[in-house]
Amino acid sequence: MPSYYDIDTILAEEELLVVKPSFDFSLLAHLDPDSSHLQRRSRKRPRGDDDDGIEKDHDDNDTADNSNGGLPEGTKIKMPLWAVERWALLGFIRFPSLPRHYGRKMKERLEADPVSVDLRSKNEHYFQTGMILVNLLLRASHVALRHSSASRRSRQSAAQNAHTIAMEQSAQQARMLQRCLLSTMMGRRLCRNFDWALSSLDSNGMEDDVSSHVNKLTELERNMFGRGVEASGAVGRWREFGCARMGISGVVLKMQQRNQQHSVQTAGAGKEEKPTKKRVVSPVGGEATRAF
Amino acid sequence: MNYGQRGVDLLRELKRSDWLPSYNEDSVRATIQEINLHTAELHDIVRANNRVGNDTATGGGGAPVPIEMRPVMLLHEVSIKRNKRCLLAYHAHRIDKLRALRWETAGNLATPMKFVLSEAEVDFFHEYDKLASRHAIGGSMGGLDWNADQNPPEENFIQVRVVQAGLGKIETEMCGVVELEVGSMHYLPRSDVEHLVRQGALVQLGGEESF
Numbered sequence: 001m002p003s004y005y006d007i008d009t010i011l012a013e014e015e016l017l018v019v020k021p022s023f024d025f026s027l028l029a030h031l032d033p034d035s036s037h038l039q040r041r042s043r044k045r046p047r048g049d050d051d052d053g054i055e056k057d058h059d060d061n062d063t064a065d066n067s068n069g070g071l072p073e074g075t076k077i078k079m080p081l082w083a084v085e086r087w088a089l090l091g092f093i094r095f096p097s098l099p100r101h102y103g104r105k106m107k108e109r110l111e112a113d114p115v116s117v118d119l120r121s122k123n124e125h126y127f128q129t130g131m132i133l134v135n136l137l138l139r140a141s142h143v144a145l146r147h148s149s150a151s152r153r154s155r156q157s158a159a160q161n162a163h164t165i166a167m168e169q170s171a172q173q174a175r176m177l178q179r180c181l182l183s184t185m186m187g188r189r190l191c192r193n194f195d196w197a198l199s200s201l202d203s204n205g206m207e208d209d210v211s212s213h214v215n216k217l218t219e220l221e222r223n224m225f226g227r228g229v230e231a232s233g234a235v236g237r238w239r240e241f242g243c244a245r246m247g248i249s250g251v252v253l254k255m256q257q258r259n260q261q262h263s264v265q266t267a268g269a270g271k272e273e274k275p276t277k278k279r280v281v282s283p284v285g286g287e288a289t290r291a292f
Numbered sequence: 293m294n295y296g297q298r299g300v301d302l303l304r305e306l307k308r309s310d311w312l313p314s315y316n317e318d319s320v321r322a323t324i325q326e327i328n329l330h331t332a333e334l335h336d337i338v339r340a341n342n343r344v345g346n347d348t349a350t351g352g353g354g355a356p357v358p359i360e361m362r363p364v365m366l367l368h369e370v371s372i373k374r375n376k377r378c379l380l381a382y383h384a385h386r387i388d389k390l391r392a393l394r395w396e397t398a399g400n401l402a403t404p405m406k407f408v409l410s411e412a413e414v415d416f417f418h419e420y421d422k423l424a425s426r427h428a429i430g431g432s433m434g435g436l437d438w439n440a441d442q443n444p445p446e447e448n449f450i451q452v453r454v455v456q457a458g459l460g461k462i463e464t465e466m467c468g469v470v471e472l473e474v475g476s477m478h479y480l481p482r483s484d485v486e487h488l489v490r491q492g493a494l495v496q497l498g499g500e501e502s503f
Binding site for chain 1: 295296303307310311359360361362366369371397404405446450489491492
C-alpha cells in the first residue's frame with residue numbers, strides 16, 4: 001500500500017468521479033452546480049426580501065429539498081476520489097459511470113497501441129489513480145455483497161437485488177480495468193521507456209530529443225525515466241573515472257543553478273552580483289528573500 | 293466545490309520546485325483555518341442534532357443521527373482528515389529533504405538554502421545536525437567520521453582545483469596550512485577536502501586533466 005505521506009498518492013486521489021446519491025443528502029446542495037444556479041435564478045426573480053422570496057419560489061417549483069439545502073437522490077455530482085471513499089464503502093452513493101479515460105473505449109485504445117497514448121493529458125497520475133479506483137470499487141462491492149448476503153436470510157427487496165447486481169458488475173469492471181492498467185504499464189510502454197532512457201546516454205542534449213516522448217508519460221513513468229537516465233549517466237561516469245571520483249552534492253548543484261538564474265534575472269553583469277549577496281546576508285527573514 | 297484545495301495546492305508547489313519551494317506560511321495557515329471551519333460546522337451539526345434528539349426523546353445521550361445527515365458529517369470529517377494529511381505530507385517532505393541535506397553537506401546550511409526554509413525548519417536542521425554529530429562522536433563506532441568517504445576511496449591524496457572564491461586557508465594534518473585561491477590546484481589528502489568538494493567549492497581532477 002502507498003505511504004500516508006506520499007505526495008503522488010495524495011495528488012492521485014484528486015481525480016473527479018461522477019457519483020449519484022442513493023438517498024437525499026441534506027445540506028449538500030452546493031455540491032451540485034446546477035442547483036445553485038437554479039437557486040440564484042430564483043433569487044433574482046422576486047427581487048424583494050430575500051428569504052421569503054426563495055421559499056415562495058421553491059414552493060412554485062416544487063423542489064422542497066433545495067429549500068433546506070438538500071441534494072436530492074439520483075443527482076449526478078462530481079466529487080474527488082478521496083471525498084467519496086467513505087460514502088462508497090457505506091453504500092451512500094452509486095457510480096453510474098467511471099471517468100471516460102478509464103472506460104471501455106480507452107481500454108480498447110490502450111490495447112491497440114499503448115505506446116502512443118498521451119496518458120499525461122488525461123491524468124498525471126493515471127496508474128496510481130487507476131489503482132486507487134480499482135481498490136475502492138472492489139472494496140465497495142465486497143461490502144455491498146456482504147450486506148446483501150446477510151439480509152438475504154430475512155428478505156430482500158427488488159431494489160436491493162438490483163443494487164447487488166450493479167455492484168457485482170462494477171466489481172467485474174474494476175477487475176478488467178486492473179488487468180488493463182497492468183498490461184499497459186508493464187508492456188510495450190515500459191520497454192519503450194527503457195529504450196529512451198538508455199539511448200539518451202549518448203547524446204548530451206537529451207532534453208531536446210526526448211521531450212515529445214516524456215510529455216506523454218505519467219508521473220510514475222517519468223520518475224522511472226528520470227531514474228533510468230540518472231543510472232545510465234552514472235554508468236558512463238563510472239566507466240570513465242572509476243568509483244573514486246567525488247561529485248558535488250545534488251542539492252548544492254540545484255541551488256547553484258537557481259542562483260545563476262536569479263542573478264541573470266536580477267542583474268545582467270556578473271560584477272553586480274557581489275553587493276546583492278552582501279546585502280542578503282545581513283537581514284533575516286522575509287526581507288532577505290525579497291532582496292534575493 | 294473546493295474542499296481540501298488549499299492543502300493540495302501546497303503539495304503541487306512542492307512537486308513543481310526542484311529542491312524545495314520557500315515555506316508557504318500563508319497557505320499553511322489558510323489550510324489550518326479550513327480545518328477549523330470544518331470542525332466548527334461539524335460541531336454545529338452535532339449540536340443541532342442533539343437538540344432535536346433531546347426534544348423528542350428525553351434520553352440525554354442524543355438521538356441516533358438521521359441517515360440523510362450522515363453524508364454531510366462524513367464529508368466534513370473526510371475534509372478535515374484530507375487537509376491534515378496534506379499538511380503532514382508537506383512538512384514531512386520538507387523535513388526529509390533537510391535530513392538528506394545534513395548528510396550530503398555535512399551540516400553546512402548555505403545561505404540561499406536558508407531563505408526557502410522557515411525559522412522552525414532552520415532550527416530543526418541545526419538540532420538534527422547536533423544530534424547526528426553527537427551520535428557520530430559518542431556512538432559505538434567511536435571516532436569514525438560518518439561523513440567521510442561517501443564513495444569508496446581509491447587513493448589517499450587527490451588533485452583538486454579551487455573554483456569558489458573566499459575560502460581562505462584550511463589546515464591539514466599532513467600538508468600544514470594551505471591557502472585556497474581561485475584557480476589554483478592542490479594535491480591534498482582526500483579526507484581534508486571531501487566536504488569542500490561536496491559543497492562545490494573544489495573540483496576533483498582526474499589523472500589526465502591535471503596536466
